Amino acid sequence: MTLSTLQNFLEVFSSLFQERDVITADSNFRELEEWSSMQALIVIAAIDEHFGITIPERDFRAAQTVSDLHQLTLKQ
Amino acid sequence: MSGLVVTGVRMVGLSAAVPNNREDNQELDSLSDKAKNEIIQQVGIRYRYVAPDSITASDLCESAATKLLSELNWDAEDVGLLVFVSQTPDHLVPGSATQLQARLGLPQSAMVIDVNQGCAGYVYGMSIVSGLMKAYGIPKALLLVGDTITKMVSREDNSIWPIFSDAGSATAFELDETATEMNFKLGSKGEDFKAIHISDGGFRSQITSKSLIAENVAEGIVRQKNQLSMNGQAVFTFGLSTVAKSILEMLEEQKRTADSFDYLVLHQANQLLNNSIVRKAGFKPEQSPSSLSNFGNTSCATVPVTLVSQLSEQLRNGHVNLMLSGFGVGLSWASVTLETENLVCPEMIYV
Numbered sequence: 001m002t003l004s005t006l007q008n009f010l011e012v013f014s015s016l017f018q019e020r021d022v023i024t025a026d027s028n029f030r031e032l033e034e035w036s037s038m039q040a041l042i043v044i045a046a047i048d049e050h051f052g053i054t055i056p057e058r059d060f061r062a063a064q065t066v067s068d069l070h071q072l073t074l075k076q
Numbered sequence: 077m078s079g080l081v082v083t084g085v086r087m088v089g090l091s092a093a094v095p096n097n098r099e100d101n102q103e104l105d106s107l108s109d110k111a112k113n114e115i116i117q118q119v120g121i122r123y124r125y126v127a128p129d130s131i132t133a134s135d136l137c138e139s140a141a142t143k144l145l146s147e148l149n150w151d152a153e154d155v156g157l158l159v160f161v162s163q164t165p166d167h168l169v170p171g172s173a174t175q176l177q178a179r180l181g182l183p184q185s186a187m188v189i190d191v192n193q194g195c196a197g198y199v200y201g202m203s204i205v206s207g208l209m210k211a212y213g214i215p216k217a218l219l220l221v222g223d224t225i226t227k228m229v230s231r232e233d234n235s236i237w238p239i240f241s242d243a244g245s246a247t248a249f250e251l252d253e254t255a256t257e258m259n260f261k262l263g264s265k266g267e268d269f270k271a272i273h274i275s276d277g278g279f280r281s282q283i284t285s286k287s288l289i290a291e292n293v294a295e296g297i298v299r300q301k302n303q304l305s306m307n308g309q310a311v312f313t314f315g316l317s318t319v320a321k322s323i324l325e326m327l328e329e330q331k332r333t334a335d336s337f338d339y340l341v342l343h344q345a346n347q348l349l350n351n352s353i354v355r356k357a358g359f360k361p362e363q364s365p366s367s368l369s370n371f372g373n374t375s376c377a378t379v380p381v382t383l384v385s386q387l388s389e390q391l392r393n394g395h396v397n398l399m400l401s402g403f404g405v406g407l408s409w410a411s412v413t414l415e416t417e418n419l420v421c422p423e424m425i426y427v
Contacts (some may be wrong), residue, residue: 037235038114040310045352054317057310 009070016042025067029047033052047073079259079329082327085206086255090247091144092384093136094125096426097340101238102233106296112268113361115238116369120347124372128222130186133162134172136244137220137426138179145180150182150216157217159205159265160186164224165190166219167184176220180279195263195274195343195404197221197243197376199412202400203260205249219247223375230299232290236306238273239345241372245380248420253313258414261326265318265407271310272405276301308346310413311404315349319403320356320396324398326411327357334358336397337413343402344368353401378402384424386407420421 004012006025015027017034029035029043040060048054051075055063063069082408101107101122108340125134137160145152158180160173171190187208193200194248197358198221205219222244229240235317246321254374299305323340327333340359342350347368354364365386367378374381379400390396396416403409 015404036110036114037308038118039346040309041346042118044309044312045316045348048316048352049355054313057313060309060313 002007004070004073006067006070009051009073012046013043013066013069016046021067025070027066028064029066030064041071041074042063078205079261079326079410080203080372081257081259082203082206082210083257084251084255084260085209085275086250086251086252087297087414087416087419088248088250089144089148090380090383091147091239091422091425092141092243092245093133093140093425093427094371094374094381094383095127095136096245097126097128099126099312104149104238106214106232107238111234117150118348119239120366120368121372122369124226125243126226127242132166133164133222133224133244136158136224136242136427137222138176139425140244141176141180141218141220141246143422143425144248144420147422148248150248151294155181155182155216155218156186156214157161157205157208158182159201159217159219160189161193161219161221162223163192163194163375164227164415165315172242181350187212188190188300193408194223194375194406195345195378196402196406196410197399198379199402199410200262201223201259201296202247202258202406202412203262203410209249209251213251217249219249221245221247221380222414223377225304225375228304230290230303232298233303234259235308236295236304241281241374243371243374243377243381245377245384247380251354256415258412259330260410260412261316263322263409265314268310268407269405271307271314272304272373274304283423294385312346312349314407315403316352316356319401319409321326322409323353323357324402326413327372328414331403332381332413334360337363337399338390338397340364340399340401341382341387343404344371344382345373347403378400384421387423390423391416393417
């Protein structure tokens with residue numbers, strides 16, 4: 001699995017939301033209108049599918065922005 | 077560790093029972109429209125069966141077992157082993173297996189055992205039953221697996237009340253030298269036990285008056301310390317990583333490919349999770365039947381409920397190559413590969 005670029009990651013992340021046009025790398029995703037515990041699972045599953053990385057639960061909970069999540073995909 | 081292999085034991089039939097009291101998540105007033113949509117469309121659960129106070133897990137298993145014994149034409153006197161897998165026994169003391177011996181008319185000489193296991197409990201129970209049958213030469217055995225988890229969940233906990241459902245099952249096994257092998261792979265990760273647990277009510281943290289106070293844990297989550305809590309995200313991540321990996325290892329160890337199986341029957345907790353596990357393990361979506369929408373998460377009974385509700389025709393008529401996999405509370409997981417032939421498999425029982 002190749003490492004994702006931030007741009008590539010942002011595209012995958014945004015595609016999971018209706019409000020995709022307002023999402024940037026610096027967006028606090030927890031403040032998105034559509035955010036919910038289910039949406040968190042959808043994001044975790046999509047990152048796993050596209051980048052081959054299952055983000056540990058504690059790391060995911062600490063992340064705030066899309067860019068934070070992207071960093072976590074590079075860490076493993 | 078590679079698989080635990082049992083030869084010479086054949087699954088000959090199974091049945092499942094639910095309480096005849098269905099609830100519909102579409103009509104759950106405590107949920108917002110958005111939450112309803114997520115539960116029904118993404119988690120995949122529309123209907124749940126909720127046992128009334130008068131019906132326990134052992135009752136559901138007893139109904140399933142009575143029907144199965146009759147359809148198999150088995151004499152209860154010939155059953156030498158009964159294993160009851162449940163987290164919701166009739167009493168804290170004693171276990172329920174002895175009462176099931178009496179209620180089903182099994183001989184007093186039968187070996188009867190209670191096992192506290194949940195989502196992995198069906199496959200775990202199969203490994204216990206088949207291993208003991210083989211070790212002691214017990215010709216006929218019953219595995220009873222069921223839970224009434226709704227009795228331990230707060231109705232005001234929107235994070236899990238819309239998910240859990242009640243069911244019981246019975247599965248019959250015979251010693252048979254011509255039976256093909258059952259190959260088990262079991263696992264535990266006890267350090268994460270709090271991901272699904274009840275804080276108070278055991279003997280580490282006994283019930284006090286404080287245990288019974290309804291606490292506002294988070295938005296939409298009101299529960300007592302003697303009621304079930306679940307960290308859904310932790311369990312989801314566990315399934316996505318550990319369970320998918322274990323299934324892949326199993327394929328590798330057995331030098332088999334996903335397409336050599338007719339079906340992969342997964343524990344039914346979350347359709348998004350199961351879709352992901354199926355994809356990661358290299359199976360096709362149509363190989364993995366789902367009973368989530370109609371039966372919800374019935375804890376240890378999800379695998380037999382899925383077999384009975386989705387595959388009874390195929391199981392009754394001919395040869396089926398199966399992989400079964402349960403995972404969750406413990407945390408623990410258990411998978412098995414086996415072949416079945418013309419099983420006795422009555423329709424779902426409504427108690």
